[in-house]
Amino acid sequence: xxxxxxxxxxxxxxxxxxxxxxxxxxxxxxxxxxxxxxxxxxxxxxxxxxxxxxxxxxxxxxxxxxxxxxxxxxxxxxxxxxxxxxxxxxxxxxxxxxxxxxxxxxxxxxxxxxxxxxxxxxxxxxxxxxxxxxxxxxxxxxxxxxxxxxxxxxxxxxxxxxxxxxxxxxxxxxxxxxxxxxxxxxxxxxxxxxxxxxxxxxxxxxxxxxxxxxxxxxxxxxxxxxxxxxxxxxxxxxxxxxxxxxxxxxxxxxxxxxxxxxxxxxxxxxxxxxxxxxxxxxxxxxxxxxxxxxxxxxxxxxxxxxxxxxxxxxxxxxxxxxxxxxxxxxxxxxxxxxxxxxxxxxxxxxxxxxxxxxxxxxxxxxxxxxxx
Numbered sequence: 001x002x003x004x005x006x007x008x009x010x011x012x013x014x015x016x017x018x019x020x021x022x023x024x025x026x027x028x029x030x031x032x033x034x035x036x037x038x039x040x041x042x043x044x045x046x047x048x049x050x051x052x053x054x055x056x057x058x059x060x061x062x063x064x065x066x067x068x069x070x071x072x073x074x075x076x077x078x079x080x081x082x083x084x085x086x087x088x089x090x091x092x093x094x095x096x097x098x099x100x101x102x103x104x105x106x107x108x109x110x111x112x113x114x115x116x117x118x119x120x121x122x123x124x125x126x127x128x129x130x131x132x133x134x135x136x137x138x139x140x141x142x143x144x145x146x147x148x149x150x151x152x153x154x155x156x157x158x159x160x161x162x163x164x165x166x167x168x169x170x171x172x173x174x175x176x177x178x179x180x181x182x183x184x185x186x187x188x189x190x191x192x193x194x195x196x197x198x199x200x201x202x203x204x205x206x207x208x209x210x211x212x213x214x215x216x217x218x219x220x221x222x223x224x225x226x227x228x229x230x231x232x233x234x235x236x237x238x239x240x241x242x243x244x245x246x247x248x249x250x251x252x253x254x255x256x257x258x259x260x261x262x263x264x265x266x267x268x269x270x271x272x273x274x275x276x277x278x279x280x281x282x283x284x285x286x287x288x289x290x291x292x293x294x295x296x297x298x299x300x301x302x303x304x305x306x307x308x309x310x311x312x313x314x315x316x317x318x319x320x321x322x323x324x325x326x327x328x329x330x331x332x333x334x335x336x337x338x339x340x341x342x343x344x345x346x347x348x349x350x351x352x353x354x355x356x357x358x359x360x361x362x363x364x365x366x367x368x369x370x371x372x
Contacts, residue, residue, distance in 0.1 A: 042193035060184050063186075073200070246309035280295065
């Protein structure tokens with residue numbers, strides 16, 4: 001018997017396992033994929049740490065979270081400064097004075113604000129009914145048409161006029177020449193990759209990869225006092241109320257025989273006629289100077305059973321359906337549901353860490369209390 005059977009060796013599962021073993025608990029971690037790390041998984045290719053499931057930059061303003069994560073890795077300081085490519089035009093992200101200068105040739109915050117306000121007024125939208133109207137009411141037509149519309153429609157697989165406005169409740173408009181995508185105090189990339197960081201967090205637990213919990217639920221559950229489940233919540237309950245909706249991704253990774261292909265870690269492709277949403281050049285996360293480079297094209301697509309669910313579709317219909325699953329999950333004896341899929345909610349990494357530490361403390365107390 002173990003104290004906790006943890007389903008999923010991603011970030012939530014690794015944090016919970018580490019918190020439990022620090023309190024003297026025994027943990028068995030099972031993972032459906034053939035490797036640990038979940039979507040954070042990195043592997044070394046041509047001397048470059050490749051983010052196999054898309055770019056991940058750890059960022060937080062929570063000192064406690066940063067200090068905790070720093071127990072398991074050193075950091076490469078990294079400021080996320082993606083570019084957006086529309087045809088042959090390049091724009092800095094997030095929307096800032098560099099973007100506005102590239103778009104309109106303006107040079108002062110006052111000029112930029114006047115340009116944006118004039119386009120918002122021209123749109124004449126006071127009560128947005130969909131994502132397109134929401135964007136037009138926030139940033140005007142030029143930015144929407146070049147930098148929002150195509151990218152968003154590819155990401156969600158639907159026309160912007162059919163998407164709910166809350167997806168972009170606000171679009172940041174920064175009237176400074178600052179390309180820092182995040183405004184958090186702490187930002188970085190694990191120095192030896194995310195996989196090495198997760199491995200250190202799981203070092204006190206027994207880990208089994210290639211194990212499908214839902215296919216072996218009875219035998220696995222019998223080994224543990226408590227189950228910590230991070231898979232899709234609807235799958236846990238055999239989709240008894242119907243399936244929740246997700247968006248999935250496909251990654252196409254190539255090794256190129258050149259030292260530098262696009263000059264930046266992330267370039268978003270915002271034109272509707274380009275099938276991928278972004279290209280990642282992994283060496284630029286770590287200022288690499290290897291003779292070759294590795295790039296990944298990221299293609300969003302609709303989800304179907306058997307695909308990896310990456311993003312919950314948190315529209316009104318699916319949120320109402322999830323509420324039914326959440327009510328049942330809360331009443332499920334001996335099971336803790338956590339993470340992006342277990343809670344059907346989009347989390348950033350620092351939010352996952354906060355949630356896992358809070359859940360561990362709620363059932364086990366603080367490490368000092370557990371020792372007492």
